[in-house]
Amino acid sequence: MHAIRHEAFTHIEGHKEFVQIEQNDLFPYLLVNIGSGVSMIKVEGEGKFQRVSGTNVGGGTYWGLGKLLTKCKSFDELLELSQRGDNKVIDMLVGDIYGGMDYNKIGLSASTIASSFGKAISESKELEDYRPEDISLSLLRMISYNIGQIAYLNALRFGLKRIFFGGFFIRGHAYTMDTISFAVNFWSKSQAQAMFLRHEGFLGALGAFMSYEKHGLDDLMAHHLVERFPMGAPYVGGDLSEKISWMEKFVQKGTEIIAPVPMAPPGTTGLGGFERPSSRGNTLRSDDAALNVGVLHLVPTLEVFPLLADLKTTGIGTIKYLMFLNYKRYNLCRYEPNTIDLSDHNELEYWFTVLSSHLPDLVDKAVASEGGTDDAKRRGDAFTRAFSAHLARLMEEPAAYGKLGLANLLELREECLREFQFHDAYKTIKQRENEASLAVLSDLLMELDSMSEEARLHALIEGVLAANIFDWGSRACVDLYHEGTIIEIYRMSRNKMQRPWRASEIKMYCIYIVDDFDMFKERMLGSGDKKPSAHKRALLFVDNSGADVVLGMLPLARELLRRGTEVVLVANSLPALNDVTAMELPEIVAEAAKHCDILRKAAEAGGLLMDAMIPIQDASKENSSSVPLMVVENGCGSPCIDFRQVSSELADAAKAADLLILEGMGRALHTNFNAYFKCDTLKPVGPGSKFLTLFDMACHGKESEAGRKTGKGEYI
């Protein structure tokens, strides 16, 4: 639960809500594992747990007894039957005893089950006279309610505030979860709430893995575990079945991709007591159709970005805590990379349309990047189907893979491409753009050098914004590109920039803009009595290949180097769209260095002209007079960045940094727009980048609360 965000959720009347749990507030809790039998485990801390109780009436009882009584051939069939059942045919209800009335004096409604299967005593019916549907429902309620009640009593016995339910019995079935939630709520008189886990079926395997000494997992930190989604999950059968054979336990081999089955609209529970939970529909909503899990990857080199401001000290925001026996609100604010929350249905629909409309073009590029072979076409087709199936799944249940943010969706697409062995769909385009931009770099540098300091700084920032237009995720950019050369478009785009740089609205999110260029300029160039004060080290998070990095970010890097600031170019570890990668940067820098002495000396000092990538500690060699220009990878393969999980090289490089330049829509707007850092930060986002209409916006930024408190500025 430390590692996987949005692991725990409540499930009440068909409504799933994720529960945010602070790392230091997780323990103690009761874990109820419903397998064949049921184990109840008191968990008091990391590795500190004790089995305190259990019950032999569990999943095995439901399946075993159900099989005997209904002749069902599979567990799912049995569960499906229960959806169409009516338990009052077999269960003795309070109303049956008290003449159809509620028994108000002791607080029981007429529909409350007085005795499971109790009606069968007094009726002269044989087993065959009962419908299997009714038997299944009575049995499911008997067992789930019993487990819910015992769990609650044990939590009470040990003063545990939370109960998590797991085990293969649950398996993501909405109706089972609603039934257990109902039971816990009923017996605790609404004092307790059942919580469920997205990866409930894997607890045993995970426990075995974690306790296996050879892994040396003692120091395992939450940020070392990354959840990725199994792209084969919705894509079953066909040529790629070998790839997903491990999923056979969950998904029947050879099943076609099927659209997820919508659940019936929630109804009301009516009279109270044991009315049917409203998520019950005519069709069982099972996760068989699309496996509802992510795969955990252990990446021991991932770290939390050390310059991320600790927002707890700022006290902004409110996090809702659902606590057992005690409902509290805490005033805490945690880092959330996503700016856009896709739980807003309109927002979700908008992004799904954008991604779907980009799909054919992306597949064309991906197939071309692999030489357009038959194999590449086959993989392209499989990718389209797999990704579309994921989109359909998420459209139907946005929380299927945890709380959905735009960054997750964009990363999902990149992962999906990689899953089908498209490692760099934009390879050719990136190369072509890099070459075209490098060819005009020296002209641009000459133009910049002819300007006054102030005009140059202004032109450089405008240049970063203007060059960020070259984004091949943006159709508008592609269209524009047909109409001019790289330098013409760059110049035109720069000329269009009018201060104050601002954006008024991005889709439904209003963005309030502060153009802080003057503040930044004062720090860089000084003003009045104030002397310029160069930053010690700047981290430049670069975005797109071609003009963006070559004509935008490199000239800015050069200016910083000229002023004695060390520059670290931070780029993706793996390709994502047309973003430049850390592997590609040394070659680009080497080529640019041919046109510029400042870049050449700095790149030499940073070791870039000798090796492709060098460890940061070797970077500040004594044998050069110039401050170094370095490259580090960020640990990501997505257009966005989650600062809780960056490469250890980046974390290391950040320790000495006092300026961050976070360029581009993915990293500065779709993610991290609301992120605060401990040092000066620039967040330049160019017009028309990543899916926005051209010239919709020029640049965004805002004053930082945290910045004001710490005396650090967040510019532009």
Ligand SMILES: Nc1ncnc2c1ncn2[C@@H]1O[C@H](COP(=O)(O)OP(=O)(O)OP(=O)(O)O)[C@@H](O)[C@H]1O
């Ligand atoms: N497709 C399925 N086939 C069989 N059982 C299923 C299926 N889906 C869910 N179940 C439920 O899962 C239960 C088994 O769960 P699980 O594998 O977690 O337990 P186990 O390891 O056998 O039990 P224990 O924890 O008691 O050792 C079954 O008894 C049944 O109730």
Ligand SMILES: CC(C)(CO)[C@@H](O)C(=O)NCCC(=O)O
């Ligand atoms: C015996 C185990 C632990 C096997 O996993 C499980 O099936 C269980 O907890 N059964 C319930 C036993 C009891 O009555 O406590």
